[in-house]
Amino acid sequence: MNHQAYILTLSCPDRPGIVHAVSGFLLERGGNIEEAAQYNDRATGLFFMRVRFACELSDPLELRAQLQVFAEPFQMRCGLHAADAPMRTVIMVSREGHCLNDLLFRWKTGLLPLDIRAIVSNHRDFYQLAASYNVPFHHIPVSAATKAQAEARQLEIIDAEGAELVVLARYMQVLSDDLCRKLEGRAINIHHSFLPSFKGAKPYYQAHERGVKLIGATAHYVTAALDEGPIIEQDVARADHSKTVEDLTAMGRDTESQVLARAVKWHSEHRVLQNGHKTVIFK
Structure with a gap:
């Protein structure tokens, strides 16, 4: 049998x-x-x-x-x-494409058990990258005046694709509380800082101002509280006094990609269980 x-x-x-x-x-x-x-x-x-x-x-x-x-x-x-069902996934991105490119490559080469159904962006920058992987690309501009309508369209795509996972691969728009609640437990964000340090915008600039010796990246579940969702994975890279903001940014991209890929892999393999504000991860 x-x-x-x-x-x-x-x-x-x-x-x-x-x-x-x-x-x-x-x-x-x-x-x-x-x-x-x-x-x-x-x-x-x-x-x-x-x-x-x-x-x-x-x-x-x-x-x-x-x-x-x-x-x-x-x-x-x-x-x-x-166990053998790939996880239906929608990726959201803005104008920094390193995490998106890394996820697409890992997925196409069989390293991530995903079924990437769509890419959603508030810019057009990566429509050709999406086309090269034969993934539908949805350009949905976002402004203060159109935020509610844009999020309604985003959610429509997520629901239509039956997405079990939404990955914010450097999507640089703050989601509304309502959308965060609707995506609770199935949306992962990559923050280019070792949280809880340097939350919010421009963390590499904040890190440079403080003269840090380690820069990091944090993959976490999305919640209405900005950059405070349960943490899935983190990693760091060593820095010194000679590094400029541009140096820190370039160094950080590799760390961001690796941290996000590990978090997505563990989630898609059902290895992450939420424990209040924390996570239990069976690696």
Whole structure:
């Protein structure tokens, strides 16, 4: 019999027997665990788990229905995903294309389990790059007067493409609180600073003013609070007194691309679980 591979993610209040119960639930349905990771956050009393398994029950709707019944007495929040299904993704970008270019290359070469459905931009700069990858490009100008209409059109595209993930790959417009709420948990931003330092605009200029010895990049989930969403990944590059703002900017681009790519990969593989203002990442 053909077995369907799934990824199960869950979080719930910690108590004895959760792993045993999950394993038993899967065994009863012919499930074979291929990979498992767990974490108990003693500060919050929450338990987190990610399991990849193969199962004889190939109907995901039926499996989800049974999982919902199983999860209720544990107060579990569960996610069930087909392991081989690439994640439908929309990328948003402005005029800095290094992260966009990196994501497209990694996706096309099989390094990211994505299905990139569209690129949305408030400028026309990268329509040719999008065309070279055969990805639809949507130019949606944004101004103070048209912001609401522009975001409505952006959301229309995201919904029409069934996007499970929206990547802000140096999209330099602040999203409204309403759009942030609608994209909660499925929008990742790359900020060109090691948050929580140097939030907001021009962080490399702020870093240069302070004479920092390390510059960094932070990939985080988008929330209504600017640059304060749960952090997924960070990295740094070393700097010294001789570096200009332009030097810091050039150095930072590589770090930004790598940090965003790792965050997108982990999210698309369902390895990131939100834990309040933090994340649990099963690498």
